[in-house]
Amino acid sequence: MFEHIETAPPDPILGLTDAFVKDPRPGKINLGVGVYKDESGKTPIFASVKRAEERILRDETTKSYLPIPGAPEYGAAVRRMIFGADHPILEAKRAVTAHTPGGTGALRVAGDFIKVNLSTNRIWVSAPTWENHRAVFQAAGLEVETYPYYDADGKQLAFGAMMQALETVPAGEVVLLHACCHNPTGMDPDAEQWKAIADVTARRGFLPFFDFAYQGLGGGLEQDATGLRTVAARVDEFLVSSSFAKNFGLYNERAGAITLVARSEEDAQRAFSQLKVRIRTNYSNPPSHGGAIVTTVLNDPELHALWESEVTAMCARINGMRTLFVETLEAKGVERDFSFITRQRGMFSFSGLTKDQVAVLRDQYGIYVVGSGRINVAAMTPSNMDRLCTVIAEVLQG
């Protein structure tokens, strides 16, 4: 039965980690997968998370199932993070949230919901976008279209072309927007551009779907929600997928959420009943631990303050690495202008390195970068910077 099955190609991001782990070279550097490293090159557990876990282990009395959409207090905490505490959408009970296994789980649940419960089969994603978006939505049976997003020559948002494309999206179709820290380019719309996006969304009547995987890693927890909240003020219905992998460091706990906002509480509850069917027929109900951590931290003022300071420090370290990277490349005699990297936000930079250069970096020097040229700035450290920039300078010279 199985002998005819062909080997699947390695995953463009997680496959790199597999190859990296097997690589015996001592100076290897993994700038592939979006995982944060501290100054010493480790991926730490947040102090706020450790403290929450101690409490959870002390107080938990059962391992019985969670409800299909997870614990209601988790959903409430997630919504407050997305919208702020007193948002009118929350007051009107127009938003419902399900705890999903990671942001990817949220995308897949939403993909299934769009396929089964909406009258469209099509989702529009930015070009480029996260490597897994297309695959997840296609696996849910959706047709994936793209809208232009990035001007590779100008190293900036292709905003005009993006708006032109959005003007053609038919009402009722779905448009995926990165709420902040665009993956892979690191280029986000500014406040004025978000207003224009809100305008076109309201005028055309398509359904915005925000992928919100990096809240707090751009300009801060509140500021990173500006774009989403700007659109939310103009349209009645939308979807949000959240991930707490990065901003809580909960990568392997798979803590994510899908939030649906409807016109009324009744609409929201009916849609929620369908979301629950999509979940039940997929993984039944979510794993508890990661969600319990997020709820505990967000609902305790002291842990919340500690966590916020940890997110702020992480964000500052990443931005420090952006500056150091640009300065070190310059010091190594690289003539190409890399200053655009300091204008990008979040973990990632679209470096402009070609596929061939990426292959040389990996094969000759043990430096792992995603094939698109996306580099994870959050894995740069003061101690790997010198070698990294020496090698990039060499590779750029051909």
Ligand code: LMR
């Ligand atoms: C990334 O883009 O590197 C992260 O979101 C991890 C992943 O699952 O790909």
